[in-house]
Amino acid sequence: MSSPPVVLVTGATGCLGAHTVLELIRRGYRVRGVSRSREKSEAWNAAYPQQACYIEWITIPSIVDLEALDRASIGVDYIIHTASPFNFDFEYNLEDMLVPSVVGTRNIMRVAAKRPRVKHVVIVSSLAAVVDHREGLNPERQYTPNDWATASWEEAARTEDAVYVWTASKIFAERAAWDFMQEDSPHFSITTFCPPVILGPPGQPFEHFDDLNESTRQHWSIISGEAKSIPAAFFPACVDVRDL
Structure with missing residues (x-):
């Protein structure tokens, strides 16, 4: 009997990453999860004890650590990359x-590209890489893979507009993937997902509401009364x- 395929998931203890891991396990895959700390992976196992035996954890504090990521990719069939900084309070x-x-x-x-066994890579980008939020919604327009939002690396490096910086990060990150292709x-194919704001129940373990992912935390601030007014969408x- 052949062993089930192995999927490497970055950001596996994040909101989207946690739901992705649970769905992969439900569908019969083995998971190798990348976590920034051992505490996060242990908290995940404690929250999902029945699923813990189907996931192997790799601790990589920074996704820019190529050597550590290289070791984590040994023996995997697929890669799902959900890890990317998302907050507006960076320095x-x-x-x-x-x-x-x-x-x-x-x-x-x-x-x-170094692993012949890898068949497909999934990268979670953002609708921000497709649609310029400053232009607003355009429900009559049909967007295609040829549509890209615009941003300047030089402006993103110096501006104080946190939303612009985050948007630029999504644009340039996804472009880096397609440029590589x-x-x-390479021998593998890729899919990029470009979702809008991600909401829903947090799948990741958390001790305090302040630990929630950015979009969920913003909604909790409204529900809890912490926010003095409803922030602009x-x-x-x-x-x-x-x-x-």
């Missing part, structure tokens, strides 16, 4: 947002994390 545009997003994605492509013609479109 340094380049070090905290732009570089980890782009280099992290490029690293995923590089390690996959075009320039290196800079792009009023969303998807349920379970659907994604």
Whole structure:
């Protein structure tokens, strides 16, 4: 009897990553989960004891650590890359947002190219890489894979507009993946998902509501009364994390 395929999942203890891991296990895959700390992976196992035997945890504090990611990719059949910084309270545009997003994605492509066993790579991008939120929703327009939002690396590196920096990080990270496909013609294929704001029940373990992922935490601040007013929806479109 052949062993089930192995899927490497980055950001496995995040909101989307946790739901992805649970769905993979439900469908019969083995999972190798990348976590930033041993505490996070142990908390995941404690929250899902029945599923814990189907996941092997690899601790990689930074997704820009190519050597560690290379070791984690040994013996995997597929890669799902959900890890990417998403918050608007960062200090340094380049070090905290732009570089980890782009280099992290490029690293995923590089390690996959080294592993003949890898058949397919999934990268979670964002609708922000497709649609310029400053132009608002355009329900009459049909977007295609040829549509890209625009951003300048130079402006993203120096601006104080946190939303612009995050948007730029998604654009340049996804472009890095497609550029790799075009320039290196690797043996595997890729899919990029470009979701809008991700909402829904948190699948990841958390001790305090402040530990929630950015989009869920913002909604909790409204429900709990912490927010003094309802914040502006800079792009009023969303998807349920379970659907994604």
